[in-house]
Amino acid sequence: GENVEQHPSTLSVQEGDSAVIKCTYSDSASNYFPWYKQELGKGPQLIIDIRSNVGEKKDQRIAVTLNKTAKHFSLHITETQPEDSAVYFCAQTGANNLFFGTGTRLTVIP
């Protein structure tokens, strides 16, 4: 079945530094890989996604890379700010739903 491993589980960085979160997936048929940000007491919010026909996508300070051969994808946040502090989830598509990683709690220290 589908399995998504996410690392690290917690990450602390100084404001202005970069943060990288990595995920490995098992289902080679998956073709869509979103990243969600969840703030305390709120539902997850999509921040960026990538489809299997591209290797990298960037949106301002956020970028995602995908290596289909190795079955892993990563989230990169540059110039981190305190408001980036949240829990981040990677996901891959299943037959009818998303399978999520276990989350990374990012803390940006001012």
Place this chain on the structure above:
Amino acid sequence: GAGVSQSPSNKVTEKGKDVELRCDPISGHTALYWYRQSLGQGLEFLIYFQGNSAPDKSGLPSDRFSAERTGGSVSTLTIQRTQQEDSAVYLCASSLGWTRYGDTQYFGPGTRLTVL
């Protein structure tokens, strides 16, 4: 526009009681999903509705859990004879089409269920 809404935001119940959780998806979205998030954990898929097709119930943890979607819009998740292990945040999401083809899932704020 309006996003996905869920009610109630919080629900406290006693063990053995039944509860109903409601989800209003984004207007026009054909797909609706329910997920469960236990404390400090990731999201666990429960059930999926797509248009008029039979729902995918493969994620429901026991026969105490059921869900319906009326008129292709509002959905209700029902948990019968609640147990303490049912305590979690229940999240609803909707998408315009099929996630497998890359349609974004938009999440509601969740219902925090506490079973005493």
